[in-house]
Amino acid sequence: MNIFRLAADISHAVAIVLLLYKIWTSRSCAGLSLKSQSLYVAVFVSRYLDIFRFVSFYNTFMKLFFIIGSSATVYLMAFKFKHTYQKENDSFPVLYLILPCIAMAFVLPYEYNPVEILWTFSIWQESVAIFPQLFMVQKTGEAESITSHYLFALGSYRGLYILNWIYRYVVEDHVDWISIVAGVIQTVLYCDFFYLYITRVIKGRKLDLPA
Structure with missing residues (x-):
């Protein structure tokens, strides 16, 4: 564990909490x-198939949090507040992401x-999992502020993990090429969003995409 990985995990957890907060308080997943x-x-x-192999309380807690938090988000969107789900805008063909x-x-x-093999799948899948959300924002041309904060926290998590890998290479002489390449791909996907977030949302403006 190092400061970059800890900061990344916190950023990731904050992203999930923000998303659940947004859905629950607004009673909407629009x-x-x-x-x-x-x-x-x-x-x-x-x-996290190894979730029952105890390493530390922190490790087990974070794995449970990510599984339960993401599952709760899907439950709220697919069942409790499904009448607010904008299916017509969530139209990216995900098989183009899953099959590769x-x-x-x-x-x-x-x-x-x-x-x-499943761990490797999860790394590649995470690198592109946000694409349908970014596609949806691009299609609608805007995003609520709290949705923007969620995306920024999620993107920051991946950026911080890149610093974590650099740190581990310098200090521990450890290299995980699958995670590094997949993480760079995911961070690149966020570049345009980061620019808009910094130039608009932080200044109190709504995230409207340029026409």
């Missing part, structure tokens, strides 16, 4: 992609066993 949230459930379930990730999991795992 503007949110159920496809993205469902992909995140698949990411965490496939990654499955292929990469079988082609480039560190070891050929079910747990390692």
